[in-house]
Amino acid sequence: LAKTTQPISMDSYEGQEVNITCSHNNIATNDYITWYQQFPSQGPRFIIQGYKTKVTNEVASLFIPADRKSSTLSLPRVSLSDTAVYYCLVGDSGAGSYQLTFGKGTKLSVIP
Amino acid sequence: DVKVTQSSRYLVKRTGEKVFLECVQDMDHENMFWYRQDPGLGLRLIYFSYDVKMKEKGDIPEGYSVSREKKERFSLILESASTNQTSMYLCASTVYARDRDPLHFGNGTRLTVT
Numbered sequence: 001l002a003k004t005t006q007p008i009s010m011d012s013y014e015g016q017e018v019n020i021t022c023s024h025n026n027i028a029t030n031d032y033i034t035w036y037q038q039f040p041s042q043g044p045r046f047i048i049q050g051y052k053t054k055v056t057n058e059v060a061s062l063f064i065p066a067d068r069k070s071s072t073l074s075l076p077r078v079s080l081s082d083t084a085v086y087y088c089l090v091g092d093s094g095a096g097s098y099q100l101t102f103g104k105g106t107k108l109s110v111i112p
Numbered sequence: 113d114v115k116v117t118q119s120s121r122y123l124v125k126r127t128g129e130k131v132f133l134e135c136v137q138d139m140d141h142e143n144m145f146w147y148r149q150d151p152g153l154g155l156r157l158i159y160f161s162y163d164v165k166m167k168e169k170g171d172i173p174e175g176y177s178v179s180r181e182k183k184e185r186f187s188l189i190l191e192s193a194s195t196n197q198t199s200m201y202l203c204a205s206t207v208y209a210r211d212r213d214p215l216h217f218g219n220g221t222r223l224t225v226t
Contacts, residue, residue: 032212043116043202043217044155087154091212100145100206100215101171104154 004088004103011109018075020106022088025069031091033064033071038085038105047086048073075108083110115139118203118218125225131190133221135203142207144186145215146170146178149200161186193225 005023012018024033032051036044048055050062050071061074075082085105119134137144145160147170157170159178167178175197179187186205190197200222204215 034212034214036215041219043204043219044215045217046214049212049214089215100160101157102147102155104152 003101004090006086006088006103006106008104009107009109011111012078013111014079015077018078018082018108020073020075020086020088020108021070022073022103023070024088024090027068027090033062033068034089035060035062035071035073036087036089036102038087044087044102078108078110080110080112082108084108116203116205116216116218118201118221120221121219123221123223125190125193125223127194127225129190129193129225131193131223131225133188133190133201133203133223135186135188135218136184137186137205137216138184139205139207139216140183141205141216142183143205144180145204145206146176146186146188147202147204148172149202149220155202158188193223195225197223198225199223 032049034049035047037047038044048060048062050064052064055062063072085107087102087105116137125131143162146158147155149155156172158176159170161167161180164180164183177189200220202220203218206213206215
């Protein structure tokens with residue numbers, strides 16, 4: 001099963017770059033890596049997705065090494081509004097069907 | 113934009129009651145999911161459905177059942193509510209059940225069982 005492991009929490013000052021790493025040692029060949037952001041009292045929302053190397057969009061970058069056993073979400077110059085919980089998701093096909101199982105997430109606190 | 117609507121934001125029920133949580137999506141998605149979210153435990157998958165009348169167990173199905181009679185609607189049922197089912201419940205949908213298609217979530221139902 002492609003379980004994920006992330007730090008429980010991180011603190012950062014406004015304006016800094018934040019990197020959150022997720023470990024997924026048992027990732028399957030066809031699995032993609034997806035990151036979500038969740039604010040209090042809301043459901044998670046999609047941030048970025050990748051398969052290998054680097055992906056960048058208007059919100060974040062995602063770095064994936066060649067072995068794909070980990071991935072790093074990079075948030076450039078964070079602001080107070082980036083305070084949220086960030087989840088890494090990898091497809092779980094261990095049961096013969098595709099269960100999308102989340103890890104426990106990383107709570108990012110941005111400090112003024 | 114995909115809209116996933118959960119019928120209640122807050123719900124208070126008594127122990128032993130039968131509880132229905134409703135979820136509707138408006139994008140004709142094949143797949144729908146129910147998660148529960150608890151502090152320190154993240155999101156845990158209860159049940160999911162690939163098609164009408166089809167369901168599969170997730171990681172924590174005990175004490176729950178589901179119903180999918182129409183493509184757009186996925187209901188979570190607590191047959192006999194217990195206090196340990198007090199939680200935030202999140203519904204999601206996606207076109208494909210593979211991880212490459214992002215999940216679209218509702219804003220959750222916070223259920224309290226007293």
